[in-house]
Amino acid sequence: MSFYSIAPLIKEYYPEYYQWVSYPVSECVAIHKVKEKWGVFSNFAPTPIVIDGVRFKNAEQLFQILKFKDEEPVVAVYAANNPKMTAKHWEKTHRREDWGKVIVDAMKYVLNKKFEQSKEFRDALEESKGHYIVEDQTSFPKKQPDTWGVKMKGDMFEGSNLLGRLLMELRDKGVLSYSLPGDALYCLTILNAMKG
Numbered sequence: 001m002s003f004y005s006i007a008p009l010i011k012e013y014y015p016e017y018y019q020w021v022s023y024p025v026s027e028c029v030a031i032h033k034v035k036e037k038w039g040v041f042s043n044f045a046p047t048p049i050v051i052d053g054v055r056f057k058n059a060e061q062l063f064q065i066l067k068f069k070d071e072e073p074v075v076a077v078y079a080a081n082n083p084k085m086t087a088k089h090w091e092k093t094h095r096r097e098d099w100g101k102v103i104v105d106a107m108k109y110v111l112n113k114k115f116e117q118s119k120e121f122r123d124a125l126e127e128s129k130g131h132y133i134v135e136d137q138t139s140f141p142k143k144q145p146d147t148w149g150v151k152m153k154g155d156m157f158e159g160s161n162l163l164g165r166l167l168m169e170l171r172d173k174g175v176l177s178y179s180l181p182g183d184a185l186y187c188l189t190i191l192n193a194m195k196g
Contacts, residue, residue, distance in 0.1 A: 003092060006147045009100035010162070017104060017165065022158045023132040023150075030136035030157070031149075031164070040124045041133060041167055043110070047118040054191045059114045060084060065187045066106045067095050074187045075194065102184065107166060108176035109184075115170055125171040132157075133164040133171070 011018045031041045039045055043060035056062040056078075064087035065077050073090035080086035096102065114121050134157045135149035145151045150159030170176050 004088065006103060007160070009103055010147055010160075013101045014104045017162055019160065020158065021150075021161050021165070022153075022156045023134060023161075025152060025155050025157055028132045028134050028157055029128045030134050032136045032139075038124065038128070038133075040118070040120050041128075041163075042135075043163070045121075047114055047121055049110070049113045049117055051113065051185070052188045052192065053195075054188050059110045062113070063107060063110045066102070066110070066184060067091060067099055069096055069183060069186050070094050071190050074190045078187075078191055098181065102180065104162075104166075105178040105180050106184065107163075108178035109180060111166060111170055112176050112178070115175075125167065128171065133167045134159075134161050135163045 007018075029038045029041075031038055033039055034042050034045050040047065043063060044058055046058055049056045049059060049062055051062075056065075061078070061083040064083040065074055067087055068074050068077065068090065073087070073094045076090065077083045077086050115125075135145075136152065136157065137145040137149035137159070138152040140146075140149075140151075145159035145161075147160045148163040150157040150161045150164070152158075166176065
């Protein structure tokens with residue numbers, strides 16, 4: 001299993017989210033590309049998030065930064081054009097030791113902030129009611145979808161679809177409950193110090 005695979009972390013620390021799901025394609029709204037319909041559901045969608053005066057260009061940038069407590073990777077990921085790939089570069093040496101226990105709560109935190117600050121995102125969630133939300137990874141080269149998404153098999157989408165399930169939970173409840181350690185947002189201290 002790859003170091004970067006989150007499935008073992010979900011299985012160990014978030015068993016309530018460790019499952020394989022399937023939905024009829026006809027009953028789904030699919031996240032595929034940012035510029036396509038439903039693209040606002042992607043963490044890469046240009047929906048800025050501002051926390052304590054620090055502006056993140058999108059949900060993905062904030063989520064990737066939450067993996068780190070050290071200044072060097074936080075600054076590097078914040079400055080990167082591709083935060084996901086830059087975070088991957090730093091993860092083996094600098095990722096939080098407790099990331100497995102934090103990962104889903106971190107995503108819930110990020111999605112809550114996006115929900116609070118993006119009317120476009122809230123409106124799209126409202127419009128999607130009555131449908132399943134899936135991250136469609138059918139075009140990805142890997143045979144199986146990763147933990148966040150699904151792949152199309154005939155007239156069904158199949159996969160773990162963790163992102164889609166969190167989005168549906170947010171849509172249905174209006175907020176996602178989460179618990180983060182006290183140092184989870186230390187990145188904001190680092191980034192605000194840079195501005196000073």
